[in-house]
Amino acid sequence: MRWERLALLREHRAGKVRGHRIQGVIADTPADPSNSRLKPLCDVTNLTVGSKASALVVARDIDGQPVTHGGEEISASILAIDGTTLCGCSVRDREDGSYEVIFCPPLPTAATLHITIQGVHVQGSPLEIGITSMPMGVSGVTAGDGNREASLGGRRHTGVFHCCTFCSSGGDKTATCACGATMPGGYLGCGHNHTGHPGQKHWSCCAQTNPSGPCTRPPSQYYQVTL
Structure with a gap:
């Protein structure tokens, strides 16, 4: 058996034992950015100002196998063409190896969605998005x-x-x-x-x-x- 690292995910819910909720899991399959993937959940090429948009990050390990737990540190941001931050993003851990990224573009412009794990871009990132006025x-x-x-x-x-x-x-x-x-x-x-x-x-x-x-x-x- 080959373990790249072991990590204690304190915030991850591990289910119940005899009616008692267990908090925290030991993970031996950390997400690998080069195998993890960004997937838009809507048409990000034609967003409107003030509308809520979302994308999905699916984590996979170094062997390309699905990661079945949450707890990874996902960094997400929307950047304008000049590299400045256009707006923040919220990341919702689904606790099954996938993460929903939600954002609300404030200005009509061309921009890119950046998703990184451990500072490295995942597949599909940066993702080009287009924002138009209402x-x-x-x-x-x-x-x-x-x-x-x-x-x-x-x-x-x-x-x-x-x-x-x-x-x-x-x-x-x-x-x-x-x-x-x-x-x-x-x-x-x-x-x-x-x-x-x-x-x-x-x-x-x-x-x-x-x-x-x-x-x-x-x-x-x-x-x-x-x-």
Whole structure:
């Protein structure tokens, strides 16, 4: 047996024994940057300012085998063309060897997503991304903020203008979309290349694909009032 190194991952949850949660695991398969891979979870070439985007880092060891635990130090940043930091990123450890990188671009520009492990770029990094301004009349709405509305001259949208529910919600299985598409694995919302997906960005409240068009959801017989 060949071990490159042993590491104690104190924050990793190791399950339960006789009803007691065990914290921490000893890992003998650290992630190797040259074999780990960056995979965008949405169309990063056509992002809009203020929209939430995400990518997935899949860790593999020095032999190219999947790493099945979390706890790796993943560094993520968005850099502008001149090398300055455009915005920060949040990294969510899925504790299965994969890490979700979430960011919200603040400016319309060309940029790159940099992902490193132990200071070394993973496969697919740097990843080129394109950011455009929000169309006129559309207010920026990010995932999980369904109360913000875009005033478009007609009926107002109550959802988000997104590429898919998986990306806009950060992987929330309970998030839904009016387009009606679903994904396997218990996800209630839409995802890229899955049955029913419109194939382009759309409003989650009505599936309208025109970012500046009015909401097309059917009128409701119920009204909400605040007392």
